[in-house]
Amino acid sequence: MCGIVGAIRSANHNVVEFLTDGLKRLEYRGYDSSGIAVLMDGKIKRVRRVGRVANMEAAAHDKGVSGQIGIGHTRWATHGGVTEPNAHPHISGDKIAVVHNGIIENFEAERSRLRELGYEFESQTDTEVISHSVRHEYEQNGGDLFVAVQAACKRFHGAYAIAVMAQDNSQNMVVARMGCPLLVAFGEGETFIASDVSAVIAFTRQISYLEDGDVALLQAGSFVKLVNKNGEDVQREVKTSGLSLASLELGAYNHFMQKEIHEQPRAVADTAEVFLDGGFIPENFGKNAPQVFQEIDSIKILACGTSYYSALTSKYWLESIAKIPTDVEIASEYRYRDVIANPKQLIITISQSGETLDTMEALKFAQSLGHKHSLSICNVMESALPRNSELVLYTRAGAEIGVASTKAFTTQLVVLFGLAVTLGRMHGLVSDEKLAAYTQELRELSGSIQHALNLEPQIAAWAQKFAKKSSALFLGRGIHYPIALEGALKLKEITYIHAEAYPAGELKHGPLALVDENMPVVVIAPHDGLLDKVKANMQEVSARGGELFVFTDLDSDYEGGVDNIHIIRTPRHVGVLSPIVHTIPVQLLAYHTALARGTDVDKPRNLAKSVTVE
Ligand code: G6P
Numbered sequence: 001m002c003g004i005v006g007a008i009r010s011a012n013h014n015v016v017e018f019l020t021d022g023l024k025r026l027e028y029r030g031y032d033s034s035g036i037a038v039l040m041d042g043k044i045k046r047v048r049r050v051g052r053v054a055n056m057e058a059a060a061h062d063k064g065v066s067g068q069i070g071i072g073h074t075r076w077a078t079h080g081g082v083t084e085p086n087a088h089p090h091i092s093g094d095k096i097a098v099v100h101n102g103i104i105e106n107f108e109a110e111r112s113r114l115r116e117l118g119y120e121f122e123s124q125t126d127t128e129v130i131s132h133s134v135r136h137e138y139e140q141n142g143g144d145l146f147v148a149v150q151a152a153c154k155r156f157h158g159a160y161a162i163a164v165m166a167q168d169n170s171q172n173m174v175v176a177r178m179g180c181p182l183l184v185a186f187g188e189g190e191t192f193i194a195s196d197v198s199a200v201i202a203f204t205r206q207i208s209y210l211e212d213g214d215v216a217l218l219q220a221g222s223f224v225k226l227v228n229k230n231g232e233d234v235q236r237e238v239k240t241s242g243l244s245l246a247s248l249e250l251g252a253y254n255h256f257m258q259k260e261i262h263e264q265p266r267a268v269a270d271t272a273e274v275f276l277d278g279g280f281i282p283e284n285f286g287k288n289a290p291q292v293f294q295e296i297d298s299i300k301i302l303a304c305g306t307s308y309y310s311a312l313t314s315k316y317w318l319e320s321i322a323k324i325p326t327d328v329e330i331a332s333e334y335r336y337r338d339v340i341a342n343p344k345q346l347i348i349t350i351s352q353s354g355e356t357l358d359t360m361e362a363l364k365f366a367q368s369l370g371h372k373h374s375l376s377i378c379n380v381m382e383s384a385l386p387r388n389s390e391l392v393l394y395t396r397a398g399a400e401i402g403v404a405s406t407k408a409f410t411t412q413l414v415v416l417f418g419l420a421v422t423l424g425r426m427h428g429l430v431s432d433e434k435l436a437a438y439t440q441e442l443r444e445l446s447g448s449i450q451h452a453l454n455l456e457p458q459i460a461a462w463a464q465k466f467a468k469k470s471s472a473l474f475l476g477r478g479i480h481y482p483i484a485l486e487g488a489l490k491l492k493e494i495t496y497i498h499a500e501a502y503p504a505g506e507l508k509h510g511p512l513a514l515v516d517e518n519m520p521v522v523v524i525a526p527h528d529g530l531l532d533k534v535k536a537n538m539q540e541v542s543a544r545g546g547e548l549f550v551f552t553d554l555d556s557d558y559e560g561g562v563d564n565i566h567i568i569r570t571p572r573h574v575g576v577l578s579p580i581v582h583t584i585p586v587q588l589l590a591y592h593t594a595l596a597r598g599t600d601v602d603k604p605r606n607l608a609k610s611v612t613v614e
Helices: 015-026 053-062 107-116 128-140 147-157 256-262 262-276 291-293 306-321 357-368 409-427 432-453 458-465 478-495 504-509 529-544 575-597
Strands: 003-008 032-040 043-050 069-075 090-092 096-103 158-166 169-178 183-185 190-194 206-209 216-220 222-228 298-303 326-330 345-351 374-378 391-394 469-478 498-503 520-523 545-552 565-570
Touching: 003 015, 003 158, 003 169, 015 032, 015 053, 015 069, 015 190, 032 053, 032 458, 043 053, 053 575, 069 096, 069 158, 090 128, 096 128, 096 374, 107 128, 107 291, 128 147, 128 158, 128 206, 147 158, 147 169, 147 216, 147 222, 169 190, 190 216, 206 458, 222 326, 256 262, 256 575, 262 409, 262 432, 262 469, 298 306, 306 326, 306 345, 306 409, 306 478, 345 357, 357 374, 357 409, 374 409, 374 498, 391 409, 432 565, 432 575, 458 575, 469 478, 469 504, 469 529, 478 498, 478 520, 478 575, 498 504, 504 529, 520 575, 529 545, 545 575
Parallel strands: 298 326, 298 345, 345 374, 374 391, 469 498, 469 520, 520 545, 545 565
Antiparallel strands: 003 069, 003 190, 032 043, 032 069, 090 096, 096 158, 158 169, 169 216, 183 190, 183 206, 216 222
């Protein structure tokens, strides 16, 4: 995790303005401490603070820090606690300053080596081996920063995106990338670097993405030198980013999560467009997809967090619509067990960010075992997962900034539904009538989501009750069980209320013991073939004095009928896409409960959006 920025700005701009603005936009990557280093009057001036970037910004302002060249970092602690000495940048001998995103796995061996060479360590971080190592090479190589970074990187095992500056070089900065995202952006006579395009977009749209193994020497306005992992001179294309600044701003909303929940009708419609305009055809997934989809005999989906729950949901569609055996696995589990590889199995990775390390490593593991075919479903263009996959279909959710994922989830579901229909159609399992019905359901999805959003006042009223609870149970059956899981995850993440989800039929095998008048039980109970079963499960809760909060739809005949049963109805049952619509109420419930409890909705404690560590 962590986010890095850096810039060489023109004479009339103070680099601190970019560094602090860029770091604020990268806070989703980690937000426990931050720091900047700026070359000022021939010396490296560093400011670091525990807490949010705003604390550090105020301190930099008080100290009057200014200059043209500088680097910055926002941290999510891995090696060493959340303290100022552990915050980046790390400086060696007042000469070399480094910011780093990633993990140097062999840092202990490197630390011993550098200690023997006389270097002293001030932090518990793995990053400090980079600053000392670069300084060592810098002194050995006659002050050539580019050569020094290249030499130092050769020693590191692990993942990194780094930016390095030297006290005696006010013109240049060196950056290197291995396994963590890094881009270089160019303005007029200016150069910026960042972990993510959102940090630079207010300053320039001219972006060049580095590849793994690249090392670049930068000056204001251009690359001076750029080499790949073999040390060969290369060029990386400069593209114009289409990301809009408005998509990164709160606008009329109080929180990004609130904005992102309300953007879902638009995000889902944009994502569905590929199928609604182009049809359910394999080419949507890449030019090789027609052949790949013919060759495969099964699917394995690898993902983490909310993306894992979208995978679980899609298993129902893939097996019922396309009749293709589908196995879903948490990426961090898959990569560490003996698996039986099947070259005919399509590996699908699902990820909002496209850079979750566990998912990336799981994909590499599958490929190393001989899995030939891979598809990435991802929200971030040019990120690691799509770049390493044979096929890709991007969700069009737009930038998601709130740590708790919302619109990424519903748009992933749209793509996965589209995949199921595409595969079903290819294999002759979806008739023309069925296809027309699916198309119509997808066309109406945005409107149904909007109806669900209109339930917000009723859900906000429920949230007042939830805010006083310390635990909650979520129940669902069939394809709505993963939605119960997602509802429990949302509540945990942003309200810190303990929440668990169960398939409703499992209640009697254990969790029923938890039910009493203090345990709210949320039930996803749409009018589907399992409603009668769910009704029986709800009786089991009522009979034990439990308080039920039921999300159902107008078509369902469920009346509750007892005092401690509360019901909210979506306007009508929306068929096969019902899990997408039923996601909205559980998102809103978590959001309003967090508001009532006064927690930090967009940046919940201990979490980060982009998890680039194991
Ligand atoms: C983190 C985020 C979650 C997200 C998960 C997977 O834990 O806080 O919201 O679902 O990572 O992220 P990905 O980017 O791979 O979907």
